[in-house]
Amino acid sequence: MKKPSEVVEVEKGKIHIVVELIEYIPNAVVSKTIIKKVTGNVTASSFDAGEELDEKRSPFDTYIQIIDGVAEITVDKKKFKLKLGDGMVIPAHSTHHFNANEQFKMISTVIKSGYED
Numbered sequence: 001m002k003k004p005s006e007v008v009e010v011e012k013g014k015i016h017i018v019v020e021l022i023e024y025i026p027n028a029v030v031s032k033t034i035i036k037k038v039t040g041n042v043t044a045s046s047f048d049a050g051e052e053l054d055e056k057r058s059p060f061d062t063y064i065q066i067i068d069g070v071a072e073i074t075v076d077k078k079k080f081k082l083k084l085g086d087g088m089v090i091p092a093h094s095t096h097h098f099n100a101n102e103q104f105k106m107i108s109t110v111i112k113s114g115y116e117d
Contacts, residue, residue, distance in 0.1 A: 010034045019067045022046045024103050029053060040111040047071070047100035055097040062090040062110050069104030073097070 010016060010032075022032045022044045029051045034042040040060075044067075047053075055074075064073070065087035073080045074097040075090055082088060090096050 008033065009036060018044065018107060019105060022105060024048055024105075027051070029100075034107070039113040040109065042107065042109045044105065044107055046105045047098065047103065049100055049102050052099040053097065055095050057093060057095050058090070058110065059092055060110050060112050061092045062096075062108055064088055064090065064106050064108045067105045067107055069100075069102055071104040071106060072099040072101055074099070 010021065021034070022030055024030075024046050026048055027050070029045060029047050031043050031045045034044055036042075046068075064082075066082045066084055068084060070081060070083045073082060073088070073090075074095075075088075076094045076096075080088065
């Protein structure tokens with residue numbers, strides 16, 4: 001039996017439709033882990049309209065791609081509007097913030113290795 005704190009990844013070796021991995025929940029931001037390793041992770045997230053995540057800073061580059069809707073992302077106080085299919089690398093150590101003026105879904109990929117150089 002899995003402990004509540006254990007991360008449940010997407011089943012390996014099975015085809016999935018990435019935009020269907022996660023649903024919209026009213027008044028919520030929802031995340032589902034696709035892959036989580038010591039060296040990085042891939043996560044699908046859905047944002048209901050009006051939701052946002054507090055500004056944060058990551059010590060690693062983060063690649064995001066919009067898989068549904070339109071997202072507003074602020075990186076180091078510069079606003080970007082990303083639509084379906086758009087992607088962007090959020091540089092390590094930059095402040096960033098997500099805002100959902102409308103519903104959107106995204107995939108985020110964090111690579112935690114390669115910073116040793």
